[in-house]
Amino acid sequence: MSRPRSAGVRPPTLQTLPEAIVRNTAIAGARTRSRIMAVVKADGYGHGAITVARAAIAAGARWLGTTDIAEASRLRAGGLTAPILTWLNPSGVDAESAAAGRIDVAVGSVDELHALIGQTSxxxxxxxxxxxxxxAREGCPEHEWDALFAGAQQGERQGKVRVVGLMGHLPSADHADPEANAPAVSRTHQARRAAQAAGLDVPLAHLAATSGTLTDPATHFGMVRFGAGLVGIDPSGTTELHGASRLTAPVVHCAAVAAGTPVGYDGAYVTDAPTHLCVLPVGYADGIPREISADAAVEIHGRRRRVVGRVSMDQTVVDTGADAVPLGTIATVFGPSDGATPTIHDWARWAGTIPHAIVTGIGPRVKRTFA
Known part of the structure; x- marks a missing residue:
């Protein structure tokens, strides 16, 4: 089914709020004495990588982090000059592109190191x-550390690589429990000692992501990787951050219906009283979760209005009760918390997922703007 259209109606829009990113970065800065890497992978968690990166750098972040060299290169093309680290690189690393773009890469295995050293740059x-x-997801296992460090030291002598950092991940940081983080902290110290014993000078170590940044200074080392927190997501649930986006959609159809009216495919919802039903031109193809609880709602005219019936590929139906809502009225699907507006955390709860999935799932048909 195609989307209903009305002349002069604004399209569904995701607006990024850079000021919120600035405020969230400042919160991170108040929790650590280490430098901050602003992680902007997945197009800045769906908020626009260049916009998020600029706001974070303006607020004091000194590094940027991305998934791969292609993402990092787009930041360079956008005029960002801060150091950038890529650490997944699913298609491998092109040494010449990395060197030319002044892009750091993480090397997590002996095979990765040999593939990099074997190239010309x-x-x-x-x-x-x-x-x-x-x-046990990424990174070199302990029994291969000696081989990795020795190979890196040899690569430095050959002029192929320059070791500038050592990194790991916290497997349980979202629990906000320093005792749970302690084994990873200990391993990081152990790895630094082993690297130094192999003749490597490792000036910068980093372990913590958003949760560790906000809850456990022992994990900070020389730098923290602050990603989800930039856009208002604290996986530890300990810190109130600021929502950095607003998703809106216009009302494109409104009708008065009788009690007993089935709504949507298979009549999954049936009205229990006379009411008005409005249609928003967004659906699961645009990132609205299909499987949601009966509490799911949007904001219209300062009030929450329930989503009813099954979310379709292109459309979502909202019950507005006694109110007939004019075409073109803007509904806020999610945004910064203000009492009536649902947040990404509300939608994550209604969909049984995490807020990261809500913001990164917004589809390409939704227009992007920036405040």
């Missing part, structure tokens, strides 16, 4: 040795 590639500190 005009200058050494800056690398962060990536060690497994307890997740």
């Amino acid at each position: 005009p200058t050494p590639v800056r690398i962060h040795v990536h060690v497994d500190t307890g997740m």
Whole structure:
């Protein structure tokens, strides 16, 4: 089914709020003495990587983090000059592109290191040795550390790489429990000692992401990687951050219906009284979760209005009760908390997921703007 259209009606829009990113970065800065890396992977958690990066740098972040060299290169093309680290690089690392773009890369295995050293680049590639500190998901396992560090030291002598950092991950930081983080902290110290014993000078170590940044100074080392927190998400649930986006959609259809009216596919919801139903031109193809609880709602004219029936690919139905809502009226699907407006955390709860999935799931048909 195609989207209903009305002449002169504004399209569904996701607006990024840079001031909120500035405020969230400042909160992180107040929790740590270490430098801050603003992680803007997945297009800045769906908020626009360049916009998020600029706001974070303006607020004091000194590094940027991305998934791969392509993401980092787009930041460079956008005029950002801060150091950038990429640490997933699913398609591998092109040494020449990394060196030319002044882009650091993480190396988490002996094979990755050999593949990098085997390439030709005009200058050494800056690398962060990536060690497994307890997740068994990425990073070099402990029994291969000696081989990795020795290989990196040899690569430095050959002028192929320059080791500038050491990194790991906290497997349980969202629990906000320093005791749960202690094994990863200990492994990071152990890895630094092993690297130094192999003849490497590792000037910068980093372990903590958003939760560790906000809750456990022992995890901070020389830098923290603040990503989800930039856009208002604290996985630890300990800190009130500021929502950094607002998703709106216009009312494109409104009708009065009788009690007993089935709504949407299979009549999954049936009205229990005469009411008005409005249609918003967004659906699961645009990132509105299909499986949501009966509490799901949007804000219209300062009041929460329930989403009813099944979310369709292109449309969502809202019950506005006794109020007939004019076409073109703007509904706020989510935004910064103000009492009536649902937040991304509300939607995550209604959908049984995490807020990261809500903001990164907004589809390309939704217009992007910036406050």
